[in-house]
Amino acid sequence: MSPLIQPLRYFSVRILALFVALFASYSANSFANNTAPKPEAVVSHYADLAFAIYSDALSSAEALQVAIERLLAAPNEAHLQAAKAAWREARIPYQQSEVFRFGNPVVDDWEGKMNSWPLDEGLIDYVAPGYIHALGNIGAQLNIIANPKLQLGGTTIDASNITPDLLRDLHELAGSEANVATGYHAIEFLLWGQDLNGHQPGAGERPWTDYAQGDNCTHGHCQRRGDYLRAATELLLEDLKYMVAEWSPEANDNYRATLLSLPTDKALARILFGMGSLSLGELGGERIKVALEANSTEDEHDCFSDNTHWSHYYNGVGIQNIYLGRYTSLAGKQLSGPAIGDLVAAQNKDVDAATRQALEDTVRSLTALTKLAEREIDPMPFDRLIAEGNDTGAQLLSQILDNLVVQTRQLESAAAAIDINPNATL
Template sequence: MELTPFKRNLIALSLFAAPFGANAATQQEVVAHYADIAHAVFADAHTTAVELDSALNAFIAEPSETTLQAAKKAWLDARVPYQQSEVFRFGNAIVDDWEGQLNAWPLDEGLIDYVADGYQAELGNAGATANIIANQRIQIGATDLDVTDITPTLLASLNEVGGSEANVASGYHAIEFLLWGQDLNGTNAGAGERPYTDFAYGEACTHDHCDRRRDYLKAAADLLVDDLAWMRDQWAEGNKDNYRASLLADSSENGLRKMLFGMGSLSLGELAGERMKVALEANSTEDEHDCFSDNTHNSHFYNEQGIYNVMTGTYQRVNGNTLSGPSVLDLVRDKNADAAEAIKASFDQAQQQVKTLVVSAEDNNVYFDQLIAAGNSEGNQLVNASIAALVDQTKHIEQAAQVIGIDNLNPDTADHQF
């Protein structure tokens, strides 16, 4: 039986539970290893994006149910390293300013392609039903745009067109929508069910404009690969002009502050808040992260895994190798072994609790969009328990900062109250 990406990674979780480094680490060594992990994660995200691009090319060349399923699997595999990269966002402006072109959500899919009757778009978004695929010119507010040639450059230029953040033309979720289509099941079971014939040639084409749909898919994949290559290179050794060089040239205290702020902000404001609390309180599948594919459970788990990676100085690469080195946890342990044990315990609890969302989906066939349904008290409690574990984890990130003398942390809450 083929293992899912999540279950393949579970095999190696014992590696992450190993005792922290026996030798005392310096702050500068910890920051340098953080850069090593970032480079490895973005390199893996690029590698899996290239594999996705290859699978999409095969699908475009010969659309069939088999090639569509292979493309979907490649997309799911590509999400594993990318979601672990988001821990580098909030503390590093270069990543946070860049990531929207790859992972912005929720999106108004009507900007891209056809949508079902009753489609719910962001209020006031003039581009919500522009349908780039069906038109060579689109009108968004007072702006008339030529979209005849669907290229990576065009897609990049259309992100947030008309001033709406819901106008997302590129990245993982645009590709996800093109592969799966809308999930019209609400909080009931089931993901999107786009037919492969939406990309077929000649009379086999369904929903018209299959040539432009193929062009769009290819352009989005090419842009994704190029964007990830650029970010990978920003963290590579041996370039005195890239971001890694500037990070390591700064004080180690500032480097540690970026690490801790990134962990805390992803844990609290983003994952517990924007990605769980918002969807749960509104019972809204529109606020589900990987909403077309119903991959949200994995998306959440690998966000948490990314936080765990940075605290423990470990990362399991997509080839199965494990990168490990000096960590924040090592610095804490050198000063206060009891605090380090408490922090590690909180991180282990958060990881195990978020893992219950994966178990619910993969073992019980109850996915995140079902867990957040109104009236699903058991599912709601599972999500609430994950939120609580992430809040506790964030408190322990703040404790780690205090122990090692990093002040002014203030992780981003995204204006949520916990």
Template sequence: MKRFFLTSSALALSLTATTGHAAPTAKEVLDTYATIAVAKFQDSLTTGQALQAAVDALIAAPSDATLTAARSAWKAARVPYQQTEVYRFGNAIVDDWEGKVNAWPLDEGLIDYVDDGSYIGPSDENEYAALNVVATPKFSLGGTEIDASEITPTLLETALQEADGVETNVATGYHAIEFLLWGQDLNGHAAGAGDRPWTDFAQGSDCTNGNCDRRAAYLKAATDLLVSDLEFMVAQWADGGDARTTLMADDKAGLSAILTGMGSLSYGELAGERMRLGLLLNDPEEEHDCFSDNTHNSHYYDGKGIQDAYLGSYTRVDGTVVSGASLSQMVAVGNPALDAEMKAKLDTTVQALGALKAAADNGFAYDQMLERGNAQGEALIMGGVNGLIDQTKSIERVVAALGLDGLAFEGSDSLDNPGAVFE
């Protein structure tokens, strides 16, 4: 932690030097963005390691207390991770990797037992939706015989993740771990999360629902894999790492990456896919963290991350602040009105998502908000959606103001990663 204080004071110094109506350079802005990326992914890693320790403790001595501790550690690990999501769409290295750690939604029956009555089972879209690897040591997958008698990180990431080319076959990452810690949420639109008993991990005759040793092995493998995946991403943003090098290579492309990440997460992903869709479908399974009922927190910290990217500031899990030259300062010099507009809209969104989070923290579950005819829930969710859509318009204006228009038509990014840059 000591080193970070030093880094942040150094950044603060350079920030002071750039005030006085001189815009920060693109390099300075990009440097802040990369430095914050390191801090965010490092926080994700340390909280991921705490989760790993809690999972080890649960497996060593299964009990209500160790299961509860592991669940708390999972929720804590989501806080910094969600704030990194703004890095995803603008940076191909992050986007290519993201599916390993945060793929969603998932057909959880691939992993473990599910409720027969409500679960959709094998479908036209996914014939392995009810495979249940925990109960099945050997099986055939798309014509290949798979030996899963030993459940390892390698098995999960090579044979099972996106098995048969189906995206909802999610075998790794936060949501696979979440399912193993909570189990299915069978409460429908009523309050309450998944309620897996701790005895699902008990050894010997206390074991419930069968194959407790294999379930524990799966949980361990998925958690270890998450930690090693997070280690990889920290290294990508460190000095000399690929993500940082790519970002710093071209000023315009780098600034565009920041804004692409902000806009794509705001609009298509969070406002659209994760928030409005669930509401339009009234479907409690269309919840980002559906097993743990932690969706309100995930949405909130996504929104916070988008704001961080513009303001060039991040509050770490230990409370220290990392900040530096920002896009905001850059825009403010030439167009103070637009900067004020952008900041106000980001603030409105974070407040709206904060209201959603506060309501859920006070017992109004996200599932309930999604229910048909629940006007109060709809208003809370749409408050966030409207804020996100509205801020996207301003992000487009910032792109134009910084002269980044048309950038998508140049360079190789548009060809390499049309999803992230071209649109």
């Protein structure tokens, strides 16, 4: 098998200042000539991209926290919809950041707290009768929100106060990856609720009254539900602050410093391994092929919100970003600099051109996925596309898979052109 187919406000203000400085630094430093940049410059710019993208993920999560606090302070439909919109916005930079995951141990070890899926939502809150959960998962119906004391075999867990520490302790309870207590998808479930529509139109339909007080409260335990949502959001920010700090150019004892101290061939291998692993193993395999072949809405990535098409799209954009050395911030600012593609072009222009075309073909097919999901008449989000007998969905998703295969092979060719073994990541 080929190697690639495998709430501190001061803190945020300083991050923003560094972020703006990076954009200003590179805006006047385009690669107009055809000379290859130094490999060290490519690795350094890769770290700058990570810092910029995680900084955007943090700032958008802070906006999500504001929207959630507004919902909890004054529950109503408008505030619920605003919180949902903020969640969708927060997914844009985060999904682009996943290209850093597989090649960088600090990200891969941390990612499970942020983006784990699928989850057994009965761990968190009420679910419909007969809901499907992981076989043998003893936490699948604990319902933390409804139960101040959780009975787990012969052990009683005090859950009377739902705090960030409690949720961190309960995450992946009993060693089950389905017991997702934290991260984007736990928050997604708390905003949308279960999507009970199967392959039919519609996302989750949690009512705003699930956060109301007094007689307006639906499904009980509204105060605890709000406590859970608040604690999960606080954890999200805490974890994102950690990752921003790991990529900060101001520190000399973080992961960025470690990466820049590696021999350049090892650092470039990490970059290429991360791109290829997300391209085919994760996006193509786990997130598209598994769901398509099983016609399984349970294997949809953003299954409660029907936001999956955008998550897949921004994964594709994230891979392309790294090859081209560019990123467009949520504010619309352009960051660009020396990239893997520049190194490849200097060694083999044909391989570089074919790789750029493969990346563009993938993004184009993922764009078609978003257009199909967002069209006004008969929209087809991911859970409808994977339905048995949906020929339109099967054709489009198969095309995306084909493009991801070609893209990954081209990334292998690009690695070979600059004499890098993507498997040599240590």
